[in-house]
Amino acid sequence: MRVLFADDDVIARTLLCAVLADLGHEVVLAEDGERAWQYFQDDPVPLVVLDINMPGLDGLTVCRLIRDHPAGRETFVIMVTARDGRDDLTAVLSAGADDYVTKPSSPENLRARLEIAGQRIVQNAASRAAEAELARSRWLAGIGETTIAIEHEINNPLSALLGHAELLLMDEAMTPEQVESLRIIQEQAVRIADVVRRLARLKNPQSVEYLSGSRMLDLGPKTS
Known part of the structure; x- marks a missing residue:
């Protein structure tokens, strides 16, 4: 599965890319929110991972843009945040994200979240197919x-x-x-x-x- 990952932190990009590659995903990297949004418009993907704090467009803004895009309504979006306060998590969910990961995060935790995302994507696709057939x-x-x-x-x-x-x-x-x-x-x-x-x-x-x-x-x- 193709995954769009946007983070301006080199270390975070390296860690998550390794986990994604190990799970067999093809990763499209973006160093900031503007590039992530442009990449998504050019070639929408089923899974997007966004860091909240990025130069230019932040992750929350990109998430909202994706949700407003016709091809992004079914996209699974995971937000990566260094803050896990109640207001921060409310903002993440209000932007339309499906899940979030706090950083720093262990490879095991990242793997678990990504596997759950993959399962949800498959389930949602099956549900849409069943609804279309009905x-x-x-x-x-x-x-x-x-x-x-x-x-x-x-x-x-x-x-x-x-x-x-x-x-x-x-x-x-x-x-x-x-x-x-x-x-x-x-x-x-x-x-x-x-x-x-x-x-x-x-x-x-x-x-x-x-x-x-x-x-x-x-x-x-x-x-x-």
Whole structure:
């Protein structure tokens, strides 16, 4: 897993980098908050470790920026702080951090916190996947119920409309303009019937982009 680590303390960077590398992570190093924020914008990562006190942007500010970024809402953020007072820890959590580590900290403690972070990231990803699958199941169920309603509520009056149009077209007293209007009504009614038929035959519904920022159900090719 790629991890972004920002700390202006060379010794702290060396220690944590060794622990991260030992756990098999790929480390992206930043020497201050501004670089950390720039790196995250360029290439968001699932785990970020930030020292609170850094030149330029401090860790709390970077954490807030990450939380406001669309790709950072699910990022696991660990703050590294030399202060562990109640107000300090409240500030860390208020900034949106998931966990914190006080320094100096032993390699064992760092390893434990990072392993917990890794487990949480995996669990959160699995939870999001399950929620997405549940949402899709509900979406599919909704499509099925909607299809039944559409077939019932549209097909019946549509059949009556087409039948009456056919009867009117058999009337020799109809003017050419009236005949043309009836033909148009027929064509559009047939199009509606085709849409209902394609909707009823969907086996694996998918959505496609319709307009900028919106999507629509893909009904597949026309059947008539």
